[in-house]
Amino acid sequence: xxAALALYTVITVSLGALFFLAxxxxxxxxxxxxxxxxxxxKADNLGLGLVVAGLLPQVSTPLAWVGLIAVWLLALLTxxxxxxxxxxxxxxxxxxxxxxxxxxxxxxx
Amino acid sequence: MSAxxxxxxxxxxxxLGLAAWVLATATVFRAAVGFVAYGLLLALVWVxxxxxxxxxxxxxxxxxxxxxxxxxxxARVTSGESEAGQPPWALRLLVGxxxxxxxxxxxxxxxxxxxxxxxxxxxxxxxxxxTGVGNPVTAVLLAFRAIDTLGESIVLVLALVGxxxxxxxxxxxxxxGSLPKVPPTGALTLLAQLLPPFGILVGIHLLWVGADHPGxxxxxxxxxxAMWVLVLxxxxxxxxxxxxxPLRWVAVAGSLLFVAIGLGGMGWAEAFLxxxxxxxxxxxxxxxxxxxxxxxxxxxxLVAGPPAESTGRAADR
Numbered sequence: 001x002x003a004a005l006a007l008y009t010v011i012t013v014s015l016g017a018l019f020f021l022a023x024x025x026x027x028x029x030x031x032x033x034x035x036x037x038x039x040x041x042k043a044d045n046l047g048l049g050l051v052v053a054g055l056l057p058q059v060s061t062p063l064a065w066v067g068l069i070a071v072w073l074l075a076l077l078t079x080x081x082x083x084x085x086x087x088x089x090x091x092x093x094x095x096x097x098x099x100x101x102x103x104x105x106x107x108x109x
Numbered sequence: 110m111s112a113x114x115x116x117x118x119x120x121x122x123x124x125l126g127l128a129a130w131v132l133a134t135a136t137v138f139r140a141a142v143g144f145v146a147y148g149l150l151l152a153l154v155w156v157x158x159x160x161x162x163x164x165x166x167x168x169x170x171x172x173x174x175x176x177x178x179x180x181x182x183x184a185r186v187t188s189g190e191s192e193a194g195q196p197p198w199a200l201r202l203l204v205g206x207x208x209x210x211x212x213x214x215x216x217x218x219x220x221x222x223x224x225x226x227x228x229x230x231x232x233x234x235x236x237x238x239x240t241g242v243g244n245p246v247t248a249v250l251l252a253f254r255a256i257d258t259l260g261e262s263i264v265l266v267l268a269l270v271g272x273x274x275x276x277x278x279x280x281x282x283x284x285x286g287s288l289p290k291v292p293p294t295g296a297l298t299l300l301a302q303l304l305p306p307f308g309i310l311v312g313i314h315l316l317w318v319g320a321d322h323p324g325x326x327x328x329x330x331x332x333x334x335a336m337w338v339l340v341l342x343x344x345x346x347x348x349x350x351x352x353x354x355p356l357r358w359v360a361v362a363g364s365l366l367f368v369a370i371g372l373g374g375m376g377w378a379e380a381f382l383x384x385x386x387x388x389x390x391x392x393x394x395x396x397x398x399x400x401x402x403x404x405x406x407x408x409x410x411l412v413a414g415p416p417a418e419s420t421g422r423a424a425d426r
Contacts, residue, residue, distance in 0.1 A: 085297060088294055
């Protein structure tokens with residue numbers, strides 16, 4: 001049983017790391033701010049979520065579960081807010097590029 | 110070479126590389142952003158060295174708060190008045206030489222340490238039970254070297270006085286005006302309403318566990334200050350006027366309490382800042398709680414800046 005749990009952890013955390021890697025690639029390679037934000041928040045939401053989900057079986061006390069999940073939820077909350085704020089700033093700064101960029105990426109992740 | 114050594118090596122290279130980038134990068138804004146990342150990386154280094162207390166302080170103060178102050182300063186410098194040009198090369202050379210001197214001096218001190226290096230760790234561990242706290246860092250900060258911590262808390266008050274003294278006379282009645290003006294958006298309002306309850310809980314937790322585990326007043330106070338600043342930036346509350354009496358009392362209460370208990374030590378124990386037997390832990394907790402409130406208020410006010418002339422925040426600039 002514990003071997004199966006360990007395997008689950010390794011796979012899930014690795015998947016999470018993959019999302020972080022993809023998010024970083026997107027941040028570096030995507031053409032404009034809105035799409036970069038999309039990549040960034042995706043890494044935070046899914047990558048961190050998978051890492052947390054993978055670590056859950058490795059901690060024993062219920063309080064530690066709550067702590068891990070709280071870390072993820074708080075990162076979701078702040079990530080989504082910062083994404084919105086930056087996106088609003090970008091839209092106000094350059095309203096013309098707004099139309100096509102907005103259809104490509106809603107910065108909620 | 111084990112995987113752990115590899116990770117440490119990568120971390121060290123990353124810190125050095127980022128430091129070089131911060132120095133070399135073209136704009137102050139990029140340097141300030143790099144400095145925040147540098148602080149967070151440095152916190153990881155402290156974790157790897159086993160100093161979780163220092164890591165928490167570095168992440169909260171070095172990365173978070175100092176980064177915020179630097180970003181504000183960068184925005185101010187680039188937005189106008191100081192754009193006249195860079196300082197003369199002789200001054201820059203002098204600053205560079207002085208900084209290099211500090212670095213070389215520090216490196217020499219570390220490299221010339223005798224082997225085994227002198228340490229008070231065992232003496233601290235032996236005297237720990239007398240203080241009643243379980244975290245040796247807290248014992249050093251508030252019992253064995255309490256005078257240093259007292260000095261630090263007073264320095265913060267002086268820093269606030271120095272900042273406020275930058276205000277022009279006619280602005281003295283105003284509210285602090287250095288926080289970024291953001292137009293109200295639903296997302297920021299929601300964050301400023303949702304996050305503070307958690308942040309306050311985390312801040313109090315950091316303060317409370319500081320007695321026996323990594324944490325303490327400065328880390329807790331920084332989190333509390335961050336929550337306050339978030340509420341201020343979101344525009345849910347106005348920063349208080351610096352002429353407010355209650356505000357000033359909160360700012361100095363921690364240091365006053367510390368000095369009072371320290372003076373009491375001359376009566377009920379044998380020296381300034383000495384605690385009577387058996388009462389060390391309760392007194393330490395009283396001082397920590399008082400200092401947390403004062404430090405949180407001062408840090409928030411430092412970020413909020415000197416009083417500005419306009420009455421409404423939106424009308425400024």
